[in-house]
Amino acid sequence: MQKRNFNIFVVSICIAITCTWLSVYNFVRLDINLIDYVQDSYETIIEGEEPEEEETVVVITGKVTKELSLTLSEIKSDKYRQIEDKIFKIVTQVEPHYYKYSGVTLWSILETEDILEVGATKFTFIGADGYESPEPLSLKDVAEKYEDDVILAYEKDGKPLEDSGPIRSVIDDDAIPPGEYSSQYSVRNLAEVRIE
Amino acid sequence: MNEKEKNNDLNLDSKNSEIKEEKYKETGMGLEKSKNLSTLDLIYSAILGVMGGIISSLIPFSLLIKVWYPLTGGTQLVSGHHVIWASIVYGLTRKKQNIMVTMSVKGILEFLLGDPWGLIIIFVNLMEGFFLALGFFLMEKIGEGETKLGWGIAGGFGNFFQAPFFWIINQRWHLHFTLWILAFMFAFISGILITGILGRAIKNYIIKAGVPTSF
Numbered sequence: 001m002q003k004r005n006f007n008i009f010v011v012s013i014c015i016a017i018t019c020t021w022l023s024v025y026n027f028v029r030l031d032i033n034l035i036d037y038v039q040d041s042y043e044t045i046i047e048g049e050e051p052e053e054e055e056t057v058v059v060i061t062g063k064v065t066k067e068l069s070l071t072l073s074e075i076k077s078d079k080y081r082q083i084e085d086k087i088f089k090i091v092t093q094v095e096p097h098y099y100k101y102s103g104v105t106l107w108s109i110l111e112t113e114d115i116l117e118v119g120a121t122k123f124t125f126i127g128a129d130g131y132e133s134p135e136p137l138s139l140k141d142v143a144e145k146y147e148d149d150v151i152l153a154y155e156k157d158g159k160p161l162e163d164s165g166p167i168r169s170v171i172d173d174d175a176i177p178p179g180e181y182s183s184q185y186s187v188r189n190l191a192e193v194r195i196e
Numbered sequence: 197m198n199e200k201e202k203n204n205d206l207n208l209d210s211k212n213s214e215i216k217e218e219k220y221k222e223t224g225m226g227l228e229k230s231k232n233l234s235t236l237d238l239i240y241s242a243i244l245g246v247m248g249g250i251i252s253s254l255i256p257f258s259l260l261i262k263v264w265y266p267l268t269g270g271t272q273l274v275s276g277h278h279v280i281w282a283s284i285v286y287g288l289t290r291k292k293q294n295i296m297v298t299m300s301v302k303g304i305l306e307f308l309l310g311d312p313w314g315l316i317i318i319f320v321n322l323m324e325g326f327f328l329a330l331g332f333f334l335m336e337k338i339g340e341g342e343t344k345l346g347w348g349i350a351g352g353f354g355n356f357f358q359a360p361f362f363w364i365i366n367q368r369w370h371l372h373f374t375l376w377i378l379a380f381m382f383a384f385i386s387g388i389l390i391t392g393i394l395g396r397a398i399k400n401y402i403i404k405a406g407v408p409t410s411f
Contacts, residue, residue, distance in 0.1 A: 008345060015385065022378045023267065029372065032266050041263040159367075 057166050058152060060109070062195035063120035068113055072166050075152060081108035083151050085158065089173040092183040101170050103153035106193065107143045116195065125169040125185060126192040133169070133185045136196050137177070146175035152190060164188035233297065236410045237289045245301025248281035252302065253309040268371060269359075269379025276355045276390025278302075279324050280398070283351055283391050287399030290411035292329040299325030316365075320358050328354025328391070344393055351392025352384040359383035 027034060054071040061067050076082070084102045091097075106123070110116055122136035123143060137143070143150050149172035154161060161168055167190045173182040233241075258271035265273070281302060282295040303321030311317040331350030332341065340346030359380050368376070403409060 004345075015381065019378065019381055019385070022374050022381075023265075026267050026372065026374055026378070030267075034264075034266070037266045038264050045263065 058190055058193065060115065060193045060195065062123075063117040064115040064195050065117055066115060068109070068115055070109070072154065075104050075109075075154060075167065080104045080112055081147070083148055086148065086151075088149070088170050088182075090170070090182050090186055091173045091176075092181055096173065097183075099170075100157050101151065101153040101168075102155035102158070103151035103167075103170065105147050106150045106152060106169075107139075107147040109152075110139070110143070110195075120195045122196040124194045124196065125187040125190055126194060127187045128189040128191040131187060133187055135177075135180065137171075137185070139195070142171070142175050142177075146172065149175040152193075169193075231291070231293075233291060233293055234410055236408070237291060237294050238297070240285050240288050240410070241294050241297040241301060244281040244285050245298040246305060248278070248298070248302040249305025249309065252278050253306050253311060267375060267378065268368075269363075269375055269382060272359055272379050272382035273386050274390070275358070275383055276351065276386035276388075276392075276394075278321075278358075279328055279351065279354045279387065279391040280395045282325050282328050282354070283347065283395030284399050284402070286328070286332060287396065288402065288407065288409050290409075292332065295325045295329045295332075296322065320361065323361065324354050324358055327357050344396060347396040348388040348392035351390070351395060352387035355387025355391050356380065356384045 026032075054073060056069040057072050058070045058075065059067060060070070082102070082104055085100050086102070087098050087100050089096050089098055116139070121139055123139055124136045125133040151170050153168045153170045154166060156164075156168075160166070165188075169185060169187045169190045171182050171185045176182045176185065257274045257277055261270045261273050279299075282298045285294050285298045286292070299321040300318070303318035306317045306321070307315060313320070328350060331353030332346075334353075335341050335346035335350045338346075340349070359382075363376060363379060
């Protein structure tokens with residue numbers, strides 16, 4: 001074998017060993033069973049993938065003509081007004097913070113679906129752990145007047161919400177009545193919007 | 197012969213001499229060692245660019261890998277097919293501008309067929325073409341312009357840089373660094389095997405089949 005070909009052969013073997021070793025390292029690290037994975041892949045190809053029903057993430061309840069359950073893809077759909085990468089001022093008892101959120105405006109959902117009963121004037125955010133925002137806020141003076149400042153956020157800094165998601169209510173401090181802190185209305189793991 | 201006939205003869209002679217003196221410009225295959233692209237070069241670029249654009253857009257070759265290899269970045273193992281068209285064109289024409297023309301055609305077609313990356317896909321194609329041309333240039337400098345090794349390394353060079361580009365703009369920082377290394381290695385290997393060596397073999401068969409080269 002010529003020296004040149006031998007060198008090419010040695011380099012090829014080194015590359016192959018490196019790729020194999022890195023792959024095996026990741027299979028072990030990520031606890032992947034390659035045989036099961038391949039079997040599942042072929043079953044999916046042969047039998048076809050069953051469409052999974054998407055989970056409801058937020059429900060609008062209370063003084064509404066019908067309870068509205070929203071999935072994440074419905075919340076992200078174009079039929080509602082989407083706010084992208086807007087900077088929100090969130091004030092805590094200590095200091096103001098500025099975060100970039102993307103989400104759908106609450107008012108556009110209520111307006112598009114036309115589900116508000118006569119006499120519905122306020123709304124409250126409720127988290128999956130049962131936490132409720134301190135005071136019910138006015139639909140007209142807050143949700144409608146500051147439409148772009150009251151959102152159900154699904155992204156922070158361009159990335160999906162992790163621990164606080166999939167949805168988090170976010171209200172800019174400008175929309176909050178004096179004496180209240182907007183951080184108390186920024187409810188993580190939002191599960192329900194109650195209309196009163 | 198009267199005076200009128202004499203004048204006619206003189207006029208004909210002067211016309212014939214003008215025709216003989218007129219210089220014709222050589223075009224197409226008559227041109228040798230020209231740096232300009234000939235009609236044949238452009239035809240090759242158009243045909244292969246369109247084929248590449250359609251195949252890259254409509255055929256999900258990555259599924260061949262996804263079935264048996266679960267790690268992110270494994271699909272880079274077949275990514276070389278995106279650049280093979282440019283290496284075939286280079287084999288037939290030996291002009292590096294042709295690589296750029298072919299990749300432009302391919303990129304524009306992918307964009308028009310609704311590639312999710314939008315206009316970025318045209319830039320990516322041009323980037324791949326540029327690095328492939330650079331790879332061929334470097335290989336020719338070291339005397340490996342005709343060998344499988346030279347074509348392999350040039351192909352690997354051409355296909356490599358799209359991988360870090362996509363991984364960076366996709367912000368895959370959360371993935372372990374070994375997955376990054378694997379993906380980039382796969383991109384290079386795919387470039388060697390598909391863009392370089394397979395491209396060279398196809399080019400040879402095309403020439404053997406009687407398709408004229410333009411160099």
